[in-house]
Amino acid sequence: MKILFSIQGTGNGHISRARILAKYLKEHAVDVTYLISGREREKLFDMEVFGDFMHRKGLTFVTKNGKIDYVSTFLENSLFGFYRDIRALSLAEYDLVITDFEPVTAWAGKLQGKPVLGIGHQYAFGENTPLAGESMMAKWIMRNFAPVTNAIGLHWHPYSDNVLPPIIDTTLRATGNSDLIVVYLPFENQQQVSAVLNQLPHYRFVQYSPELENGEQGNVSLRKTSYQAFKQDLAGAKAVICNSGFELISECLHLGKPILTKPLNGQMEQHSNALALEQLNYATVIDKITTTKVGDWLDVAKQNEAKPLPNVAKHIVEWLLKGDWQQHQQLGEGLWARETGA
Numbered sequence: 505m506k507i508l509f510s511i512q513g514t515g516n517g518h519i520s521r522a523r524i525l526a527k528y529l530k531e532h533a534v535d536v537t538y539l540i541s542g543r544e545r546e547k548l549f550d551m552e553v554f555g556d557f558m559h560r561k562g563l564t565f566v567t568k569n570g571k572i573d574y575v576s577t578f579l580e581n582s583l584f585g586f587y588r589d590i591r592a593l594s595l596a597e598y599d600l601v602i603t604d605f606e607p608v609t610a611w612a613g614k615l616q617g618k619p620v621l622g623i624g625h626q627y628a629f630g631e632n633t634p635l636a637g638e639s640m641m642a643k644w645i646m647r648n649f650a651p652v653t654n655a656i657g658l659h660w661h662p663y664s665d666n667v668l669p670p671i672i673d674t675t676l677r678a679t680g681n682s683d684l685i686v687v688y689l690p691f692e693n694q695q696q697v698s699a700v701l702n703q704l705p706h707y708r709f710v711q712y713s714p715e716l717e718n719g720e721q722g723n724v725s726l727r728k729t730s731y732q733a734f735k736q737d738l739a740g741a742k743a744v745i746c747n748s749g750f751e752l753i754s755e756c757l758h759l760g761k762p763i764l765t766k767p768l769n770g771q772m773e774q775h776s777n778a779l780a781l782e783q784l785n786y787a788t789v790i791d792k793i794t795t796t797k798v799g800d801w802l803d804v805a806k807q808n809e810a811k812p813l814p815n816v817a818k819h820i821v822e823w824l825l826k827g828d829w830q831q832h833q834q835l836g837e838g839l840w841a842r843e844t845g846a
Contacts, residue, residue: 505825506535508598510606512650513543514564515690516729517751518604518624519551521658521671521817525623526553528821537598541589541608547714550731560589560608563649567691567768590615600829603650610650620652621829623671623820625750626773628657630664634783637767637775646772654829656820658750660757660784662840665833669840670754671816673735678759678810682740685802687711690729691747691768692793698724703795707802710737743805745798748774753787760810763787764801814842 509525512518522538529536530553538554541562551557563586566576586608593612595601601613604624613620629635629646657667687709689697694713701709702722710725712734719726727733738744744756748767756763765787767774781787788805790797816839823835 505599505827506537506597507600507602508537508539508595508609509602510539510541510604510609512562512605512607512624513540513548515749517749518606519548520751521624522604523550523553524671524673524817525821528818532821532825534825539606539609541606549729560593561585562589562606562608565771569693569696600824602824603652605650607650610652613653614651619654619829621824622650622652622655623658624656625658625670626650627652627655628659628663628667629773629776630657630666633659633663633667633776634779635772635776636779637770637772639772642772654832656832658816660754660780660786662836665836668820668836669813669816670750670758671820672751672755672758672813674758674813674815676735676739676755676758678761679739682742683708684737684741685709685743685745686734686737686741687724687745688713688734688752689745689747689766689793690714692766697793698726700793700795700798704799704802712737742807743802745793748777748781748789750777753777753781754813757786757808757811758813760808762805762808764790764798764805766790766793814839 511522538557539560540557541560542564545559563581566580589608590611593608595612595616595618601609601618601620603610603620603622605626610620626646655666658670659667685707690713694715698711698721701724705723708723710727712727712729714729716726716728718728738755741761743762745764746752748765753763765778767778778789782789788801819835819839
């Protein structure tokens, strides 16, 4: 079997999921080529697992100070270049295209009549999934950004029969009782975040962002995003402050870390995630990063009960290799039973 696996590079959640799936795909006699779009190639890091991957510009959203900047988004994206990349990508040699919300391959598959399997969080947004911050435009983008033939969604609750638990590295284990608070707010103004944290001198923070260089600023350790270092700090963290992306919060739930989360303004997916977290009583949601909001939460934050997740990636790969990509109900039922301990 020959697979083209494409990944949306905006943010790190899509890539984190793909790393784990790539690990299990490598264990089988399957030929996989990876394609990544949505971020400049030179800004990608820790990509060894994907080998000699292809890269396209694709489409992405531009953010500024915790909000989507729609003007910059329009100016940064070239629809002509996007269409040219779709037309130039031949899928003739592949038996299957897998996409984690990556639009170039999804649209190429649609135009060339190739089966395209979507695996990702965005494919969990069916009629029963909590929605917030939605608009007609946001719903249209969610449906049409990366169209697929069949879809496997990932979420924290089985909102429909095509929804599986999150894909994470299930070898992650909480370590020690550190007083360190991990802060990952990549869509916010990093200087403003540091200033807020500096006003809480009784707490010790490590702040990660692609924009930062390693250094110290009072009670805040500044760190440039690094896969291994971040995982190590996360495992030992007392608590986590983050935007409302899917992957990191899934890891926090698996480890039992208290979560304070602020959704990216204007982004339906993150507002919907925040609503689901509130409904499930999994996290505390705020609308703005301020000293008062962060301090009040830290004063009462307690270690949560860990919610260990099953090895979803391993089971998806085994299911993929059977070749019946339309039959997913039994897969979902089995994984949710493992997640609940049944």
